[in-house]
Amino acid sequence: METxxxxxxxxxxxxxxxxxxxxxxEALRGRVGPGRTNPVVQTFLTxxxxxxxxxxxxxITALLGPVALMLLFAFASFAALREFLTFTDKRQADHLSLAxxxxxxxxxxxxxxxxxxxxxxTVFIPVYAFLLLPIVSALRGDHNRFLSRVAETQWALMIxxxxxxxxxxxxxxxPEGDSGQTVLLIVFFVMVVQIGDLMEYFxxxxxxxxxxxxxxxxxxxxxxxxxxxxxxxxxxxxxxxxPFGIGAAAAMAALASVTGxxxxxxxxxxKRDKGVKDxxxxxxxxxxxxxxxxxxxxxxPVFYHVTLxxxx
Amino acid sequence: xxxxxxxxxxxxxxFTGHLLAFTARFITAVRAEWRGIEPVDKQRVxxxxxxxxxxxxxxxxxxxxxxxxxTRPVAAADYWLKNKLRAFVGPEVFNCVLVDRRPDARTDDxxxxxxxxxxxGSSLIIFPEGNRNMTxxxxxxxxxxxxxxxxxxxxxxxxxxxVANLTTxxxxxxxxPLPLIxxxxxxxxxxxxxxxxxxxxxxxxxxxxxxxxxxxxx
Numbered sequence: 001m002e003t004x005x006x007x008x009x010x011x012x013x014x015x016x017x018x019x020x021x022x023x024x025x026e027a028l029r030g031r032v033g034p035g036r037t038n039p040v041v042q043t044f045l046t047x048x049x050x051x052x053x054x055x056x057x058x059x060i061t062a063l064l065g066p067v068a069l070m071l072l073f074a075f076a077s078f079a080a081l082r083e084f085l086t087f088t089d090k091r092q093a094d095h096l097s098l099a100x101x102x103x104x105x106x107x108x109x110x111x112x113x114x115x116x117x118x119x120x121x122t123v124f125i126p127v128y129a130f131l132l133l134p135i136v137s138a139l140r141g142d143h144n145r146f147l148s149r150v151a152e153t154q155w156a157l158m159i160x161x162x163x164x165x166x167x168x169x170x171x172x173x174x175p176e177g178d179s180g181q182t183v184l185l186i187v188f189f190v191m192v193v194q195i196g197d198l199m200e201y202f203x204x205x206x207x208x209x210x211x212x213x214x215x216x217x218x219x220x221x222x223x224x225x226x227x228x229x230x231x232x233x234x235x236x237x238x239x240x241x242x243p244f245g246i247g248a249a250a251a252m253a254a255l256a257s258v259t260g261x262x263x264x265x266x267x268x269x270x271k272r273d274k275g276v277k278d279x280x281x282x283x284x285x286x287x288x289x290x291x292x293x294x295x296x297x298x299x300x301p302v303f304y305h306v307t308l309x310x311x312x
Numbered sequence: 313x314x315x316x317x318x319x320x321x322x323x324x325x326x327f328t329g330h331l332l333a334f335t336a337r338f339i340t341a342v343r344a345e346w347r348g349i350e351p352v353d354k355q356r357v358x359x360x361x362x363x364x365x366x367x368x369x370x371x372x373x374x375x376x377x378x379x380x381x382x383t384r385p386v387a388a389a390d391y392w393l394k395n396k397l398r399a400f401v402g403p404e405v406f407n408c409v410l411v412d413r414r415p416d417a418r419t420d421d422x423x424x425x426x427x428x429x430x431x432x433g434s435s436l437i438i439f440p441e442g443n444r445n446m447t448x449x450x451x452x453x454x455x456x457x458x459x460x461x462x463x464x465x466x467x468x469x470x471x472x473x474x475v476a477n478l479t480t481x482x483x484x485x486x487x488x489p490l491p492l493i494x495x496x497x498x499x500x501x502x503x504x505x506x507x508x509x510x511x512x513x514x515x516x517x518x519x520x521x522x523x524x525x526x527x528x529x530x
Contacts, residue, residue, distance in 0.1 A: 078491070079341075082341060082491050082492060082493060083493060085490070085492055086477065086492045086493040087528075090480065092480075092483045092486070095483060095486050095488075095490065096486075096488075098490050099488040099490060102490065102491055103488070275527075280341060280343070280493055281343055282341060
């Protein structure tokens with residue numbers, strides 16, 4: 001009951017922010033004048049619309065509880081894996097191992113997470129899938145670019161299934177024996193990572209100077225520092241929904257935010273290598289699921305394990 | 313078409329159509345890229361590469377409803393009339409123009425049905441390679457049909473349409489399709505030049521089609 005109320009409070013807060021942004025966006029569109037469009041304003045409004053849908057969808061799943069969250073993230077994994085494997089190196093010899101990745105390994109990973117089989121879900125992909133899939137590919141007898149095919153498939157599984165599954169795995173951390181609290185921990189995680197990213201983007205655009213990897217990404221030191229600080233502040237403000245104290249919540253938020261930003265940088269390198277700007281076009285204005293999730297993907301396993309250590 | 317079939321069959325056909333489009337979208341997240349044309353109501357012949365039986369449903373799925381209703385895939389009669397289910401899906405769900413591929417068995421001119429469809433204002437989806445391409449080359453040599461359509465209906469836009477990635481989604485000999493992202497790219501429309509030779513035109517059309525293919529398909 002308390003969890004539901006807290007989720008609704010947070011939802012109300014986010015709705016207030018989105019409503020304010022929507023009013024600003026519509027006002028800007030009004031200024032452009034009827035019959036004409038400004039591409040920047042249009043992009044902003046399209047993105048905002050996607051945000052509304054994502055926030056509402058996420059709130060509904062959070063209210064429905066653990067099973068719904070598990071299914072939501074399993075679907076996110078599926079969509080992300082589909083985007084990633086579309087661009088990886090593969091040959092027909094990999095067909096069966098790729099089918100196994102989609103239809104066996106992905107569902108099993110979420111079953112293991114769902115039943116809290118920690119000893120299994122933390123090693124299933126890095127050990128068993130890692131060893132099994134190359135065997136399946138090798139049995140077809142095609143050695144062309146074998147190592148790169150196998151490595152890229154394994155990366156796809158680690159990123160899209162293993163890492164993403166660590167978000168719903170937070171449900172299993174059960175700090176102080178309260179299982180309702182853990183849904184809020186996911187809400188906390190998602191909010192601080194997203195706010196850190198948004199502030200990093202805006203601050204970087206306004207006063208960012210020193211780029212951290214000029215050939216890859218427009219990320220700047222100033223932008224990142226602002227983003228991490230904002231994430232930490234949000235974390236401190238939201239500490240009441242977490243099992244952490246104020247200081248620890250801020251530190252966890254900063255940790256999630258900084259790993260997320262570097263994850264975003266790694267994805268920029270992958271996209272540049274594969275010659276893609278966006279992974280897909282499924283989320284209007286934002287690109288694909290992977291474009292939306294890249295920060296959370298890197299942050300999730302670290303956040304999960306540090307949470308486990310802290311609740312020791 | 314709608315007047316000849318009973319209402320319940322018509323409803324079943326529309327429902328099946330939506331279900332197929334939804335399935336195609338769910339599995340391959342199929343998406344249209346309107347590179348050379350706009351998604352507007354205009355009479356066109358979409359000519360596409362052919363690597364699997366899923367090509368035609370993919371193109372059909374990405375067409376917006378108002379275009380889909382007026383677009384008829386040209387398909388082989390021997391395939392779509394083989395059993396009752398196919399005879400329902402081909403002619404009624406996809407509203408196919410059926411053409412007999414077997415020269416020895418057919419009675420009337422195979423182009424006649426196509427000409428009729430063009431005359432009544434329908435757009436068409438055709439696969440000018442004739443058969444599924446099982447080779448490593450991006451395209452097989454085109455048959456003459458595309459040229460003849462361009463000659464007899466010069467006002468109709470001939471639109472090159474590349475279906476990307478289907479060879480990896482469902483390679484020949486595999487049973488399980490991979491849910492990878494499929495893109496259908498529509499290029500700039502072509503027309504047969506006034507004195508253009510058949511082979512010259514067909515080569516130009518093939519080049520325009522291959523030019524739409526992403527690197528990983530070649």
